Amino acid sequence: MMRILNFLNPLARLGVKKYSVWFPIILNLTVCIFSELYAYLIAKDPNIVGTYIIFINVGVIIYFSFRDGIRAGFISSIITVLYYLYIIQTRHFTGSQWDSGVETTFILMFLYLLLSATIGYLKQRIDQLIIQEMEARQLAEDGKLRLETILQQLPVGVLLVDSKGKKLEGNKHLEKIMGKAIKGSLERNNNYQSPKAFKEGKALFAKEWPLVRALNNGEVISGEELEFLREDKKNYFLRINAAPIRNKDKQIIAAVSTIDDITPEKELEQRKEDFVNMASHELKTPITSMKIYIEVLLSQIKNFHDPKVTKTLTSIKSQTERLQELVSDLLDMSRIQTGKLHFNKQEFRLDELIEETAEILQKTTKQHQIIFKGEKLVVNADKFRIYQVVTNLITNAIKYSPNGKHIKIQLKKSNSKAVVSVKDEGIGISKEQQKKIFERLYQVTDTHGRSFPGLGMGLYISKEIIKRHRGAIWVEGEKDKGSTFFFTLPIK
Numbered sequence: 118m119m120r121i122l123n124f125l126n127p128l129a130r131l132g133v134k135k136y137s138v139w140f141p142i143i144l145n146l147t148v149c150i151f152s153e154l155y156a157y158l159i160a161k162d163p164n165i166v167g168t169y170i171i172f173i174n175v176g177v178i179i180y181f182s183f184r185d186g187i188r189a190g191f192i193s194s195i196i197t198v199l200y201y202l203y204i205i206q207t208r209h210f211t212g213s214q215w216d217s218g219v220e221t222t223f224i225l226m227f228l229y230l231l232l233s234a235t236i237g238y239l240k241q242r243i244d245q246l247i248i249q250e251m252e253a254r255q256l257a258e259d260g261k262l263r264l265e266t267i268l269q270q271l272p273v274g275v276l277l278v279d280s281k282g283k284k285l286e287g288n289k290h291l292e293k294i295m296g297k298a299i300k301g302s303l304e305r306n307n308n309y310q311s312p313k314a315f316k317e318g319k320a321l322f323a324k325e326w327p328l329v330r331a332l333n334n335g336e337v338i339s340g341e342e343l344e345f346l347r348e349d350k351k352n353y354f355l356r357i358n359a360a361p362i363r364n365k366d367k368q369i370i371a372a373v374s375t376i377d378d379i380t381p382e383k384e385l386e387q388r389k390e391d392f393v394n395m396a397s398h399e400l401k402t403p404i405t406s407m408k409i410y411i412e413v414l415l416s417q418i419k420n421f422h423d424p425k426v427t428k429t430l431t432s433i434k435s436q437t438e439r440l441q442e443l444v445s446d447l448l449d450m451s452r453i454q455t456g457k458l459h460f461n462k463q464e465f466r467l468d469e470l471i472e473e474t475a476e477i478l479q480k481t482t483k484q485h486q487i488i489f490k491g492e493k494l495v496v497n498a499d500k501f502r503i504y505q506v507v508t509n510l511i512t513n514a515i516k517y518s519p520n521g522k523h524i525k526i527q528l529k530k531s532n533s534k535a536v537v538s539v540k541d542e543g544i545g546i547s548k549e550q551q552k553k554i555f556e557r558l559y560q561v562t563d564t565h566g567r568s569f570p571g572l573g574m575g576l577y578i579s580k581e582i583i584k585r586h587r588g589a590i591w592v593e594g595e596k597d598k599g600s601t602f603f604f605t606l607p608i609k
């Protein structure tokens with residue numbers, strides 16, 4: 118029953134593009150046959166067929182145009198008009214009666230066709246819109262499903278919140294990291310200090326959380342590292358990205374954050390740091406003893422006047438000193454990493470320190486001439502650490518200018534700062550490498566295959582020392598055209 122009602126109901130067929138041909142033909146013919154049967158058999162008056170049939174026909178034409186579109190409307194109109202002509206023929210109309218009958222039929226035909234074209238067109242257009250809408254909805258649904266699957270499979274935690282901070286989406290990985298499902302809204306209260314999230318040991322205010330910053334200030338945060346204390350008291354290290362999502366008018370409508378658990382990475386890093394720290398401490402003592410024994414030996418054999426033995430022992434001594442420098446660099450690096458690099462500040466003449474250092478290092482090279490020019494300037498700094506920086510810059514200038522002749526050092530005062538420059542005529546550094554050389558363990562790989570010994574620790578340590586003295590360190594120059602290293606220190 119329902120199926121028959123659905124078949125007949127034109128509203129149920131909206132958005133269905135199956136337009137019947139046979140059903141309008143059959144139903145229209147049935148209407149004509151019934152009309153004839155009624156006139157001849159029941160009313161027994163062939164001329165009774167009159168205005169009422171026009172109403173029935175108009176109803177049928179509207180019905181089919183709305184149910185099956187323009188084509189069905191035309192079929193109904195044509196069958197109806199043929200039936201009218203059949204009536205005119207069989208009822209033996211004469212003279213003016215025949216003329217006005219044919220004329221009315223043609224006017225009606227025109228009206229019926231217009232009616233079915235208009236209604237049929239509307240019906241087909243509605244179908245098209247409904248189908249388009251359904252397809253678009255399906256597409257959006259598919260897209261949502263695809264995104265949901267990707268989101269759940271991502272190996273990082275993802276959290277999406279709306280403009281009020283209410284959670285919209287969160288994936289399985291996020292639950293795994295947080296140890297529980299995230300529910301409700303973000304805490305955005307400015308004065309709320311989190312007992313859970315820490316940055317460099319300091320508890321964060323809610324407004325300082327990356328996702329809150331993205332939502333409140335539109336900040337895009339990339340690779341921020343936080344420590345997170347879970348409810349089960351386990352400590353986690355997280356690397357977090359966050360970004361706001363804006364609408365067409367640039368208003369923030371949501372924010373998204375990705376959260377990566379980097380605890381294993383951090384633990385491995387810590388183990389490496391501990392190892393380097395321990396190894397350098399362990400190496401320091403035997404190397405110092407070795408150096409003392411060599412010095413004792415050297416002073417003892419002085420009386421024997423054996424130049425060969427003296428030469429051998431002197432080179433063992435200088436290699437031991439080199440080893441001592443490397444171990445001390447390793448220790449410094451480890452101190453920087455663990456925040457244990459401490460300074461003993463005192464006032465001293467920077468020009469004197471540089472001059473003395475240049476004189477000592479001049480003894481290590483015959484090829485280069487180290488020239489110093491500078492004003493008398495007093496700084497308040499850790500003298501040994503600044504000596505370490507100056508030594509590092511001059512030894513690098515010697516090492517990386519195998520064909521250079523002069524190394525020019527200058528000391529100037531500029532804007533209550535002491536500015537030191539060390540200029541060489543060496544291999545130079547390309548612009549893109551200039552920032553990287555101050556990174557930990559960074560060494561420039563030479564495309565010409567030339568290699569210089571070193572571990573890439575010197576400039577990193579120098580940068581930390583200068584930074585902690587509230588100064589700056591940088592390099593200028595070009596590849597193959599020599600380099601000039603600068604550093605500044607505040608003066609009183």
Ligand code: ADP
Pocket residue numbers: 509513514517541543544545546554559560561562570571572573574575576577600
């Ligand atoms: P190391 O000299 O032990 O490799 P540094 O940290 O002192 O380590 O220097 C890092 C890198 O910077 C070096 O490997 C070198 O490629 C580049 N560099 C440093 N000083 C100079 C210089 N004066 N001229 C050209 N390159 C330099």
